[in-house]
Amino acid sequence: MSQKIKIYHNPACGTSRNTLELIRNTGQEPEVIEYLKTPPNKAELMTLIEKSGLSVREAIRKNVEPYEKMELAQEHWTDDQLIGFMLEYPILINRPFVVTDLGIKLCRPSELVLDLLSAPQLNAFSKEDGEVIIDQDGYRMK
Incomplete structure (x- = not known):
């Protein structure tokens, strides 16, 4: 039985790409929201x-430039x-946020997404950089 999964995704981000592929690796297809094109509204962002x-x-x-330029560290x-700044400049929103029936997480590192997936089918998976997350026998590393 597949669950409802939503990922706030940036295809230019390696962590976001790895998270999306980890979800797909379990045989599930999430709703993909490219948040730079379709940013969340204030209520959604606050909930995330x-x-x-x-x-x-x-x-x-x-x-990212807006953070440094606006001195948001102050x-x-x-x-x-x-x-308000995150809504005006969505690049300031950290990613990827993943939403499932089991909760919401900022999936950094990408393997945190596995905690949000109910009974995931674990196929072998390595990140883009070659780091093994799930071995050939379907066991999570770490």
């Missing part, structure tokens, strides 16, 4: 952050202001 157990600051990508920004 809250349900994943992250703070707003933990959900922000820090190695402590005086409120969570609401930071959410």
Whole structure:
């Protein structure tokens, strides 16, 4: 029985690509939301952050131009202001967020997605960089 899976995906991100392929490797096809093209609204973004157990600051990508340019590391920004910046500049939203019936996670590293999949069929899988996540016998590494 397949479950409903949603991934907030950026195809230019290796972690996001690995996460998507790990989901597909279990025989399931998620709803793929390219969040740079179709950003979440404020309520969706707040739900992703809250349900994943992250703070707003933990959900922000820090190695992108808007972060540095706007000096978002400064402590005086409120969570609401930071959410506003993430909505205005979706590149600031860390990725990939994955939503399933079992919860919501920011899947960094990508293998965290396996915790969100009910009874996944584990086929051998290696990341793009060659790191083995699931061995030939279907066992998770680590």
